[in-house]
Amino acid sequence: xxxxxxxxxxxxxxELNELxxxxxxxxxxxxIMKSGRDILEVTKEICDLxxxxxxxxxxxxxxxxxxxxxxxxxxxAENIAVKVPLTWAGLKTCKTLSAEGRMVNVTLCFAAxxxxxxxxxxxxxxxxxxxxxxxxxxxxxxxxxxIRQIYDNYxxxxxxxxxxxxxxxxxxxxxxxxxDVITAPPGVxxxxxxxxxxxAGLDAFMADWAxxxxxxx
Ligand code: G3P
Numbered sequence: 001x002x003x004x005x006x007x008x009x010x011x012x013x014x015e016l017n018e019l020x021x022x023x024x025x026x027x028x029x030x031x032i033m034k035s036g037r038d039i040l041e042v043t044k045e046i047c048d049l050x051x052x053x054x055x056x057x058x059x060x061x062x063x064x065x066x067x068x069x070x071x072x073x074x075x076x077a078e079n080i081a082v083k084v085p086l087t088w089a090g091l092k093t094c095k096t097l098s099a100e101g102r103m104v105n106v107t108l109c110f111a112a113x114x115x116x117x118x119x120x121x122x123x124x125x126x127x128x129x130x131x132x133x134x135x136x137x138x139x140x141x142x143x144x145x146x147i148r149q150i151y152d153n154y155x156x157x158x159x160x161x162x163x164x165x166x167x168x169x170x171x172x173x174x175x176x177x178x179x180d181v182i183t184a185p186p187g188v189x190x191x192x193x194x195x196x197x198x199x200a201g202l203d204a205f206m207a208d209w210a211x212x213x214x215x216x217x
Contacts, residue, residue: 001175002052004161004183008035008042012186013049024052026127026163026183028083028107029059040076047077053124055105057083058093066093074102081105081124086114091121098122105161112146119156125181129164130174140164141173148178168192 002023005013008031016022025046032039043056056076058069066089070082074097081103084090094104098121105125106118110133118126128147130140147160159180165171168191174182 001179002181003189004052004055004181005189006031006163006165006183006185008032008037008046009186010042010045010049013046016186016189017049021189022050022052024054024079024081024181024183025050026055026083026105026161028055028057043073043080044076047079050079052079053081053103053105054079055081055083055107055125057085057107061087061089063089063092063096066090067096070097070102070104071100079103083107083127086110086118091117094118094121094123098124107163109147110143112143112150115147115158115160116150119151119154119158123158125159125161127161127163127183130162130170131164131166133164134166141170141177144174144179145177168194 003021004024004026005016005022006026008027013025035042047054056073058066060066060069066084070093073082074080082097083105084093085108086106094106097104103124105127106123107127109115109126109128115126128143133140133143144162161181161183162174162179163183165182165184165188171182171192
């Protein structure tokens, strides 16, 4: 399973990248706003840092403008995946940019039928939003499972990029279902290492080790 980091925070990306945990990065207009940076500048820095796909989102709402924005974003670096919303205009943009050989990430997916359309439009990635479905009392993981089944039924190559991940359980469940990629905030990725029994076990080992009076170095 690939790990993408859902942030435009360069320091946070760099920290995880050093461990080899960053297979790609996803951004969106809200994350760019949070970074306080210029979209073209910060996206270029991220692309220089990370080898895998870096999603940069268009902000136009009409297809012609989205396509123009997408082409401009794609010029930033080879590893840009143009992110478009799952609207009719976004699907048109996906079709056009995919045909030009560009990576496209179709975002704001909340239904299996939307994911089916994105695959037919040639999307490289489909981004179903788990947390935002959970927010309205719908199990976001069911959507991941439905899309997995549909894509497998017909052999679609579009990768399922589980997004709007808020918890470590979202990561585990996405992995069990077989999502190709998860994108999560740095804080969630770092929590994957946590377990109270690991901490307690380490405390006990350290206490016993101190009693031996030994040193390895
Ligand atoms: O990857 C999509 C993500 O940025 C949205 O997450 O937590 O705002 O629903 P959230």
